[in-house]
Amino acid sequence: MPEKILRGIWWNNIPIPDEERVQYFFVILNDSRETRKLISRIVEMFAPVEEFQEHRGVVRGNHYDLVSFYSRRSFENWQKRRIYKGNWKRKERLYERAKEGIEGLENYVISELNK
Numbered sequence: 356m357p358e359k360i361l362r363g364i365w366w367n368n369i370p371i372p373d374e375e376r377v378q379y380f381f382v383i384l385n386d387s388r389e390t391r392k393l394i395s396r397i398v399e400m401f402a403p404v405e406e407f408q409e410h411r412g413v414v415r416g417n418h419y420d421l422v423s424f425y426s427r428r429s430f431e432n433w434q435k436r437r438i439y440k441g442n443w444k445r446k447e448r449l450y451e452r453a454k455e456g457i458e459g460l461e462n463y464v465i466s467e468l469n470k
Contacts, residue, residue: 361417361468363442364393367449368430376405376427380449382464383420387411390420396438401426410461414468421464423451 365382381397383390398404404424411420435443446467452459 363444364435364439365444365446365449365464366430367446369450371425374425376425377429378425378450379423379430380460381420381422382446382449383422384417387418390418393439394420394422397422398424400434400438401428401430412461412465414465417468419464419468421461423460 361384363384365384367380369378369380371378379401381394383393385393394409398407401424404426407422407424409420409422411418413419448463450460452463
């Protein structure tokens with residue numbers, strides 16, 4: 356049986372009150388051409404962004420881009436449709452791990468895609 360190809364965006368945000376900014380995490384599940392457009396829209400909406408990081412990979416036929424950054428802008432539900440009209444899912448376990456940083460987060464994404 357062929358692998359199920361996932362499309363959508365997983366996301367989470369963590370407010371940093373002392374710094375008056377928010378750390379955002381997005382996992383974009385799509386083909387690479389569409390992913391580039393979605394990342395551009397996300398960055399545009401939250402500009403200016405700080406400490407932008409991106410990791411790309413493929414798990415069981417699913418291409419993903421893991422993006423994290425800081426912004427002083429907030430994220431409202433109505434903004435989702437301006438970025439992507441497909442499936443959105445908030446994943447509260449999307450955050451940097453204390454011991455492993457962004458690599459630990461990427462390990463979480465890989466394990467979720469392997470389920």
